[in-house]
Amino acid sequence: xxxxxxxxxxxxxxxxxxxxxxxxxxxxxxxxxxxxxxxxxxxxxxxxxxxxxxxxxxxxxxxxxxxxxxxxxxxxxxxxxxxxxxxxxxxxxxxxxxxxxxxxxxxxxxxxxxxxxxxxxxxxxxxxxxxxxxxxxxxxxxxxxxxxxx
Amino acid sequence: xxxxxxxxxxxxxxxxxxxxxxxxxxxxxxxxxxxxxxxxxxxxxxxxxxxxxxxxxxxxxxxxxxxxxxxxxxxxxxxxxxxxxxxxxxxxxxxxxxxxxxxxxxxxxxxxxxxxxxxxxxxxxxxxxxxxxxxxxxxxxxxxxxxxxx
Numbered sequence: 032x033x034x035x036x037x038x039x040x041x042x043x044x045x046x047x048x049x050x051x052x053x054x055x056x057x058x059x060x061x062x063x064x065x066x067x068x069x070x071x072x073x074x075x076x077x078x079x080x081x082x083x084x085x086x087x088x089x090x091x092x093x094x095x096x097x098x099x100x101x102x103x104x105x106x107x108x109x110x111x112x113x114x115x116x117x118x119x120x121x122x123x124x125x126x127x128x129x130x131x132x133x134x135x136x137x138x139x140x141x142x143x144x145x146x147x148x149x150x151x152x153x154x155x156x157x158x159x160x161x162x163x164x165x166x167x168x169x170x171x172x173x174x175x176x177x178x179x180x181x
Numbered sequence: 182x183x184x185x186x187x188x189x190x191x192x193x194x195x196x197x198x199x200x201x202x203x204x205x206x207x208x209x210x211x212x213x214x215x216x217x218x219x220x221x222x223x224x225x226x227x228x229x230x231x232x233x234x235x236x237x238x239x240x241x242x243x244x245x246x247x248x249x250x251x252x253x254x255x256x257x258x259x260x261x262x263x264x265x266x267x268x269x270x271x272x273x274x275x276x277x278x279x280x281x282x283x284x285x286x287x288x289x290x291x292x293x294x295x296x297x298x299x300x301x302x303x304x305x306x307x308x309x310x311x312x313x314x315x316x317x318x319x320x321x322x323x324x325x326x327x328x329x330x331x
Contacts, residue, residue: 043295046213046276049283056204063196067326097286118286123321124309125278126196132275133199136247136268143329145193149313150323159274159309163299171273173300176217179293 044176052096053122057081057089059129062098062115062122070112071104098122128159194326202246203272207231207239209279212248212265212272220262221254248272278309 053059061075069075076086090113093099098119104110130147147156161169203209211225219225226236240263243249248269254260280297296305311319 043293044213045280045283045287045293045295045297047210047283048287049279050206050209052283052287054206054209056200059200059204060197063194066322066324120321121282121286123324124311125275125282127311127324128275128278128309129199130195132271133195133197133202136271137195137198137202143193143195145195145326146329147195147324148327149311149319150325151317151319152313153327154314156311156319156324157314159278159311161274161277161299161306161309163302164304164307167301169299169301169306171270172216174216174273174277174297174306175300176295177298177303179296 049125053093053098055089057085058093058098059122059126061086061089061093062119063126065099065113065115065119066123066126070114071110072113073110075113093119124159127156131156131158199275203243203248205239207235208243208248209272209276211236211239211243212269213276215249215263215265215269216273216276220264221260222263223260225263243269274309277306281306281308 053062057079060079064075064078067078069078072086072090075081075090076083079086081089090099094101094113097116099113100116102112102114104112127147134143148154149156161171161174163169203212207229210229214225214228217228219228222236222240225231225240226233229236231239240249244251244263247266249263250266252262252264254262277297284293298305311321311324313319
């Protein structure tokens with residue numbers, strides 16, 4: 032892969048650029064844990080079962096990329112809080128899309144015991160779907176990537 | 182990371198399971214190329230600039246996982262076509278979500294010259310947003326993962 036990660040970030044593609052930031056396998060799971068309320072290194076480590084050095088490197092990169100911000104821990108001078116920034120929070124749409132795809136295609140029926148619900152009423156989130164500007168739903172294939180008019 | 186990839190696939194999480202299938206850095210870009218119309222090994226290789234052995238391994242895994250199906254190439258006995266399955270097509274929602282996040286957060290304004298449009302009218306896709314069952318839009322933080330009632 033030599034050099035490719037860097038190269039791909041330069042291309043004109045939102046997906047490639049997003050993957051350069053959160054495309055390693057653990058980063059999105061760390062972000063998921065933050066959505067669940069984890070804020071401390073020890074909490075991320077316990078819930079993900081991840082080696083300290085790997086977690087440390089991933090968190091550092093996520094802070095550098097502006098996904099997390101670091102604040103003092105009011106409960107402990109030895110600890111710090113990793114808090115999602117607005118940029119980090121906005122990853123929720125992609126996380127929910129991945130969850131819904133995984134739920135539908137990567138489990139046998141009845142296997143997955145968890146659901147994603149809205150936190151207002153506790154009802155399962157409806158499936159994200161592609162739609163046109165007039166609100167008409169699109170088939171998963173009905174999109175394309177085009178050069179913008181200048 | 183020893184053993185972790187396999188372990189994570191067993192957990193009760195749609196995201197972890199989805200990432201086990203498409204979570205390596207190149208897989209989603211290969212799927213993106215398929216949405217652009219690439220179907221042959223040589224086409225994927227040319228557009229991604231990826232080493233043959235890496236592309237070959239990734240495509241094999243994506244076929245095993247049911248993202249692609251392989252068919253004879255009507256134009257050449259030496260080539261085969263890699264076609265997205267319905268499971269593969271349905272990754273488009275996650276791809277569009279990643280693109281839109283990347284477009285908003287990983288480019289400076291005016292830098293990205295490409296847009297995702299619907300293929301019916303050619304208009305930019307509106308941003309995917311989380312919504313509740315009654316259609317009310319949710320803040321990116323207004324969801325949670327809960328155990329299903331049994």
